[in-house]
Amino acid sequence: MPMLTYKRLPYLKAYIHVLAIMPLVYLGLAIDADALGGDPVQAVIHFLGKGALNLLLATLVISPLAKRYKEGLLISTRRVVGLYCFFYASLHLVAFAWLDLGWDIALLLKELVKRPYIWLGMIAFIILLLLALTSPMWVHRKMKRNWQKLHNFIYLAAILTPVHYYLSVKSGWIEPIIYALLVVFLLSQRRKVVIKLLSNIYCFFKKT
Ligand code: HEM
Numbered sequence: 001m002p003m004l005t006y007k008r009l010p011y012l013k014a015y016i017h018v019l020a021i022m023p024l025v026y027l028g029l030a031i032d033a034d035a036l037g038g039d040p041v042q043a044v045i046h047f048l049g050k051g052a053l054n055l056l057l058a059t060l061v062i063s064p065l066a067k068r069y070k071e072g073l074l075i076s077t078r079r080v081v082g083l084y085c086f087f088y089a090s091l092h093l094v095a096f097a098w099l100d101l102g103w104d105i106a107l108l109l110k111e112l113v114k115r116p117y118i119w120l121g122m123i124a125f126i127i128l129l130l131l132a133l134t135s136p137m138w139v140h141r142k143m144k145r146n147w148q149k150l151h152n153f154i155y156l157a158a159i160l161t162p163v164h165y166y167l168s169v170k171s172g173w174i175e176p177i178i179y180a181l182l183v184v185f186l187l188s189q190r191r192k193v194v195i196k197l198l199s200n201i202y203c204f205f206k207k208t
Contacts, residue, residue: 024091
């Protein structure tokens with residue numbers, strides 16, 4: 001019999017809210033205490049980027065866990081975890097655009113040429129944005145089968161982000177490689193869908 005019941009679900013969701021907000025409280029306190037080391041701007045960008053990536057992996061782990069332990073209701077926590085992933089990614093982007101670039105568009109264009117990995121982050125961010133916008137139940141109902149097709153793009157975001165991470169570091173590539181291996185493992189559980197998605201994207205670009 002499943003342990004997660006309709007009665008327990010709100011507690012689990014409350015726990016998820018606390019777990020997702022706590023790192024932001026920690027970050028706020030660390031900024032306030034000037035405890036982010038010699039380059040606080042980079043530290044904030046890294047902290048939020050890693051937070052977004054961790055939450056992306058957490059979103060991907062929910063379905064296999066629900067299946068493995070026959071906890072169907074667990075699936076309904078995917079939306080809140082995914083939205084927190086989008087929230088962290090938005091803060092990561094704002095921290096970069098504001099603290100690093102001072103909202104200077106010309107500088108952003110220069111950075112896009114100098115640091116091509118930012119393109120990958122941007123594509124991942126656009127995917128997360130579309131998924132967040134279409135996450136309400138009424139949009140799901142309206143989009144019918146197209147909703148699932150769109151939401152499968154989370155797998156592309158999950159592939160792009162560790163590459164974005166790997167290319168952004170000058171040293172210390174072990175962590176991005178570990179993230180990439182985790183993504184490969186999580187995606188290997190949905191290989192059919194992932195292969196179909198990647199071949200559709202390939203065909204799309206071949207045609208255009
Ligand atoms: C428009 C979108 C994005 C932009 C402009 C962007 C920008 C950046 C930049 C500039 C860095 C490197 C900072 C540095 O070392 O100088 C970075 C690192 C990173 N980003 Fe992004 N990013 C974007 C989207 C994303 C998304 C969607 C995720 C995750 C879901 C993500 C996760 C990461 C991670 C994990 C790192 C490495 C952090 C570390 O070194 O500890 N980024 N990003």
